[in-house]
Amino acid sequence: MKTKATLIGFTAILMWSFLALMTAASGTMPPFQLSAITFAIGSLPGILLFIARPERLKALRQPPKVWLAGVGGLFGYHFLYFTALRNAPAVEAGLIAYLWPLLIVVGSALLPGEKLRWHHIVGALCGLAGTVLIVAKNGLAFDPAYGLGYFTAFLCAFTWAAYSLVSRKFDAVSTDVVTGFCLATSILSLVCHLALETTVWPDTTGQWAAVVGLGLLPVGLAFYVWDYGVKNGDIQILGASSYAAPLLSTLILIIFGFGDISVRIGLSCLLITGGAVLAARDMLFRKQKHRT
Numbered sequence: 001m002k003t004k005a006t007l008i009g010f011t012a013i014l015m016w017s018f019l020a021l022m023t024a025a026s027g028t029m030p031p032f033q034l035s036a037i038t039f040a041i042g043s044l045p046g047i048l049l050f051i052a053r054p055e056r057l058k059a060l061r062q063p064p065k066v067w068l069a070g071v072g073g074l075f076g077y078h079f080l081y082f083t084a085l086r087n088a089p090a091v092e093a094g095l096i097a098y099l100w101p102l103l104i105v106v107g108s109a110l111l112p113g114e115k116l117r118w119h120h121i122v123g124a125l126c127g128l129a130g131t132v133l134i135v136a137k138n139g140l141a142f143d144p145a146y147g148l149g150y151f152t153a154f155l156c157a158f159t160w161a162a163y164s165l166v167s168r169k170f171d172a173v174s175t176d177v178v179t180g181f182c183l184a185t186s187i188l189s190l191v192c193h194l195a196l197e198t199t200v201w202p203d204t205t206g207q208w209a210a211v212v213g214l215g216l217l218p219v220g221l222a223f224y225v226w227d228y229g230v231k232n233g234d235i236q237i238l239g240a241s242s243y244a245a246p247l248l249s250t251l252i253l254i255i256f257g258f259g260d261i262s263v264r265i266g267l268s269c270l271l272i273t274g275g276a277v278l279a280a281r282d283m284l285f286r287k288q289k290h291r292t
Contacts, residue, residue: 002233009229009238015222017248021256022218025210027202031082032193034211039074039186041215042223046179059176066173070181073163074223075188080156088149092142095135096153098246102128103161104239105279111168111235119278120236126275127243130268134246164230164239171231178224240279247272 026034050057084093105124109116132140142150193199202208214220229238247268254261 004233005229005231006233006237008225009233010241012222012226012229013238013242013245014248015217015225016245017252019214019218019245020249021252022210022214024253025206026214027200027204027207027210029200029202029211030193030197031078031085032189032197033199034214035078035082035219036186036189036193037211038215038219039182039189041212042220043179043182043186044215045220046176046182046224049176050179056174056176059174060180062173062177066170066177067180067184069163069166069170070177071184071188073159073166074181075185076159077156077163078185078189079192080152080159084149084153084156086149088146088153089141089143091135092140092146093149093153095132095140096150097156098131098135098243099128099154099157100160100164101239101242103157104164104242105236107161107165108168108236108239111165114236116236117282119281120240123240123275123277123279123281124243126271126278127240130271130275131243131246133264133268133271134250164226164235167227167230168235173231175224175227175231178227182220182223234280237276237280241276243272244276 023034029037081097084097087093102124105120106116108114108120202211226238229235247265250265250268254265
């Protein structure tokens with residue numbers, strides 16, 4: 001059961017690896033407008049399920065702390081991420097924001113019934129090292145002038161890690177409630193868009209297809225399976241394995257002609273894959289022991 005849930009959670013990482021490609025293909029739509037539309041699309045399957053099975057609406061009757069954690073995680077992460085990118089260079093801000101898998105692994109020690117072992121930490125650090133090789137191909141330059149952007153990027157990482165860890169503590173809460181989180185995030189994103197941005201609509205059918213694809217997968221289904229995974233699977237393995245997303249994203253961009261393969265990418269692959277396998281050592285060992 002735990003292994004199955006972990007694998008289901010990992011499909012979110014696979015979907016997030018298409019985020020960069022789909023976002024690039026969606027045109028020049030401002031981030032909060034894109035967030036409002038894609039989260040609205042992401043909530044539609046859940047809404048249709050509620051219409052077909054009204055009894056599942058009871059899943060939305062949750063204490064305020066559940067709603068605060070859910071909406072704060074989804075909307076808070078994206079608000080802070082967009083703010084960070086507007087106030088700091090994308091490479092440095094993105095790398096700081098991608099500390100969240102490491103924070104999940106380390107923070108899992110605070111969860112009841114979880115044991116943090118050396119290979120979890122080393123595996124996550126290997127993943128972080130591989131991510132540095134991917135995003136910092138032209139070097140890193142942390143300028144104090146961008147302090148606000150760096151700070152909000154760290155808050156972004158902390159927010160998603162906290163959301164994932166708190167979701168584990170709310171393991172009795174049905175994943176159906178994610179529909180409400182997505183809908184609330186869409187509404188808040190719309191408010192931010194109207195206040196801060198100028199509306200830009202896609203020009204082509206391909207751009208609209210990319211927007212719909214974002215809403216159905218990386219900004220839709222991914223949040224449902226991630227919620228199920230962190231609640232029922234091995235959150236330490238999921239945290240360490242999350243560093244596969246930037247690697248897979250880069251490989252996908254290369255496949256579609258937006259980049260070139262290099263020794264640096266190969267080394268990143270070894271670090272991230274090796275780190276994930278190391279973090280999953282306990283699960284793999286249990287499998288082998290069971291087979292013997």
